[in-house]
Amino acid sequence: MRDTQDWFTESYPDNGSALSLKIKAKLHEEQTPFQRIEIYDTEWFGKLMVIDGCTMVSDRDNFLYHEMMTHPVLYTHPAPKTVWIIGGGDCGSLREVLKHPEVEKAIQIEIDERVTRLAEQYFPQLCESNGDPRAELLFIDGIQWVKDAPDACVDVIIVDSTDPVGPAEGLFNEAFFRECHRCLRTDGILVQQSESPLFHLSLITSMHRIMRQAGFAQTRTLFFPQFIYPSGWWSATMGGKGELNRFRADAAVAKPFPTRYYNADIHQAAFAVPEFFGEAL
Ligand code: AG3
Numbered sequence: 001m002r003d004t005q006d007w008f009t010e011s012y013p014d015n016g017s018a019l020s021l022k023i024k025a026k027l028h029e030e031q032t033p034f035q036r037i038e039i040y041d042t043e044w045f046g047k048l049m050v051i052d053g054c055t056m057v058s059d060r061d062n063f064l065y066h067e068m069m070t071h072p073v074l075y076t077h078p079a080p081k082t083v084w085i086i087g088g089g090d091c092g093s094l095r096e097v098l099k100h101p102e103v104e105k106a107i108q109i110e111i112d113e114r115v116t117r118l119a120e121q122y123f124p125q126l127c128e129s130n131g132d133p134r135a136e137l138l139f140i141d142g143i144q145w146v147k148d149a150p151d152a153c154v155d156v157i158i159v160d161s162t163d164p165v166g167p168a169e170g171l172f173n174e175a176f177f178r179e180c181h182r183c184l185r186t187d188g189i190l191v192q193q194s195e196s197p198l199f200h201l202s203l204i205t206s207m208h209r210i211m212r213q214a215g216f217a218q219t220r221t222l223f224f225p226q227f228i229y230p231s232g233w234w235s236a237t238m239g240g241k242g243e244l245n246r247f248r249a250d251a252a253v254a255k256p257f258p259t260r261y262y263n264a265d266i267h268q269a270a271f272a273v274p275e276f277f278g279e280a281l
Helices: 062-074 092-097 113-122 142-148 166-171 174-183 201-213 249-253 264-270 275-280
Strands: 007-012 017-031 036-042 047-051 054-058 082-087 105-109 135-138 154-160 184-193 218-225 233-240
Touching (some): 007 047, 017 047, 017 113, 062 092, 062 154, 062 218, 082 166, 092 105, 154 174, 174 201, 201 233, 201 275, 218 264
Parallel strands (some): 082 105, 082 154, 154 184
Antiparallel strands (some): 007 017, 184 233
């Protein structure tokens, strides 16, 4: 093909495959103290943020990920008042969390301030709730934040990180889960992006195992599509201090805000366990 240089490609060497998006222009590139960030304008997916060569956010499909990282956990917890978002520097998860009127405080703890500054510039819709008086944006190491926090002080922890390599590696181990468990109040829930069920099955099953070792009483994975991520099929894994099977379906049906993917039926369907996954657990 004539125009191969007009495509952004993320290759998955372990999985013999790749994703390409046709681009109109590269808008920005910088090396921060933590990682390399690139911003593209694509032909059909709108703006695209890439970190260390990995797709993070596109205008067209980020609603799937951000809605599923937030609304299922917030409609599972009986009364989510305080929420931490570890990572999530593009502010898309924060925006969804703040749609819940019962949330009184949402703190985003992002290690790399440049992710948020570039999101403000190139993805202003994701940052539209940053001025909400309930929102607090911190630019510090989430692992240290959780270590320093007091016992039983938060209802929901959302880990919206990059892949488990580089700065995010320490967010996928027992020591981190143990600290999160300690910081959560009774009924507290941790939810963490957990990669592709098709490509990273052993990562997800080990997350279940180590969340339980860290003290979580129940663990569950939910599934959703995300075209720009490896395999196009993604997951988030929850650890509950208590019961995770208590979906507040009436509240979700009567949700006081619009969504584009999430609703009460999607919530229930997202937790259905595929055969191969159940066998691997
Ligand atoms: N966090 C999950 C990104 C993982 C993508 N992996 C990849 N492309 N290899 C996204 C942050 C959105 N707030």
